[in-house]
Amino acid sequence: xxxxxxxxxxxxxxxxxxxxxxxxxxxxxxxxxxxxxxxxxxxxxxxxxxxxxxxxxxxxxxxxxxxxxxxxxxxxxxxxxxxxxxxxxxxxxxxxxxxxxxxxxxxx
Numbered sequence: 001x002x003x004x005x006x007x008x009x010x011x012x013x014x015x016x017x018x019x020x021x022x023x024x025x026x027x028x029x030x031x032x033x034x035x036x037x038x039x040x041x042x043x044x045x046x047x048x049x050x051x052x053x054x055x056x057x058x059x060x061x062x063x064x065x066x067x068x069x070x071x072x073x074x075x076x077x078x079x080x081x082x083x084x085x086x087x088x089x090x091x092x093x094x095x096x097x098x099x100x101x102x103x104x105x106x107x108x
Contacts, residue, residue, distance in 0.1 A: 005080040012084025020092040
């Protein structure tokens, strides 16, 4: 049980780091993006948009996995998730601007 909680803790920390990395990638895409002159279809198939779509899929999957783990109603697993999310937020958002940290929260 201790190893399970440790693994879940690390997954929750990684989830917070993943959200921050995705946000930074999104900000860098907008910082270097040319003027919006492409067609509707062209905007959908830009490399940055495809990468963000795949990252969104992973973020949703991680969020739902953590939610399902919390719904086991095991106190130790729940604490591992909450503490992992807190530690991950503490570690990964220290250098972020205040309003650039949250990107489409899923299941937490």
